[in-house]
Amino acid sequence: MPYYFAYGSNMNPTRVAARIGRTRRALAGVLHDHVLCFDKASRVAGIAHANVAASAGDRVEGALFELEHPGQIRDMDPFEGYPEEYDRHRLPVATCEGAIEAWVYIAAPGMTAGALRPAREYLEHLLAGEPFLTPDYHARLAEVDAVTGLDEPTLAALGLSRHTPR
DSSP: OOEEEEOSGGGSHHHHHHHHOOEEEEEEEEEEEEEEEEEEEOSSTTEEEEEEEEEEEEEEEEEEEEESSTHHHHHHHHHHTTTTTEEEEEEEEEETTEEEEEEEEEEOTTOBOSSOEEBHHHHHHHHTTGGGSOHHHHHHHHTSOOBOOOOHHHHHHTTOOSSOOO
16 A cells, blocks of 8 residues: 655644545654755745755654555645645655655745744644654654744635644
């Protein structure tokens, strides 16, 4: 079965289930030689989504979902903005079971910018991935400077809601 590696808001299993349905399982995974960035420009000025960039010696922790069927990755594409905003790559993700090849979304060329911050509601989805993260990594995520006080229409433009995990 195919695998999908989530390092951003989809580390929240409830969000994944609301978007693509049930998965076979989820386990902790590490994408080596990459670094987590909040540099993917969103549809709202100044607000970021998560991204990963190649960076020797660094690591990105996240949730590795074993999909129930191959079509689920296509079901995730609209939520990830594929192919306009993110590209989909097959990369090895380290797990307790060894390396597993998985789909990883990485910001498309021209879709990143500096001086961006995630919305607090977005960051909360990352923090919900705590079962898949080391305590140190989770603590570093909790310290990320996030934008607070966004209204519901702005959250909706970001694909977020205070009322639903989707």
